[in-house]
Amino acid sequence: DVKVTQSSRYLVKRTGEKVFLECVQDMDHENMFWYRQDPGLGLRLIYFSYDVKMKEKGDIPEGYSVSREKKERFSLILESASTNQTSMYLCASSGTAGYNEQFFGPGTRLTVL
């Protein structure tokens, strides 16, 4: 079974703090993604990566950065957290064969006070 794990299920931070969200997958997938999920909206893509040390902006990259130093790990960084970044953050990974199904982690619910 594909397993995508995220470092925290719940996180509370203060405005201006630097926040790291970690994601690890165990299926040797090339592709990894970070989304945010807000009530009434579909998942929105923040950043994705097709290879180690490679990153591409998604639809809403402002206020975020990412790091992919190893194939299995993809980190999302909030350089200076703001209250409008309070959200559920979902990490996903996919291979390159077949339908490229994305497998999701359990999510991190981040609250910025």
Next chain:
Amino acid sequence: KNQVEQSPQSLIILEGKNCTLQCNYTVSPFSNLRWYKQDTGRGPVSLTIMTFSENTKSNGRYTATLDADTKQSSLHITASQLSDSASYICVVKSGYNKLIFGAGTRLAVHP
């Protein structure tokens, strides 16, 4: 503009009843359509995937349909169970490899 719209936003049904969730999309070019189930506090899990040539696909009590001409899909749940309580998300993949997510339908199954 590429969009995926789901209806209803939320739905309450009694255990054992059937229900149908709708998904309309304007994504072009179309590659495939997938239904995900997302339990509260969990990540989405794929239920079915449908390509342009497929009209119907089943996964247990879940049956998805696709009408590529009208750009509509539905997810039918038969003999609902309490464990079906979740959000159901319709996701369309464009020919440019981009995923467009619907906002989801929140289903509550009551005993």
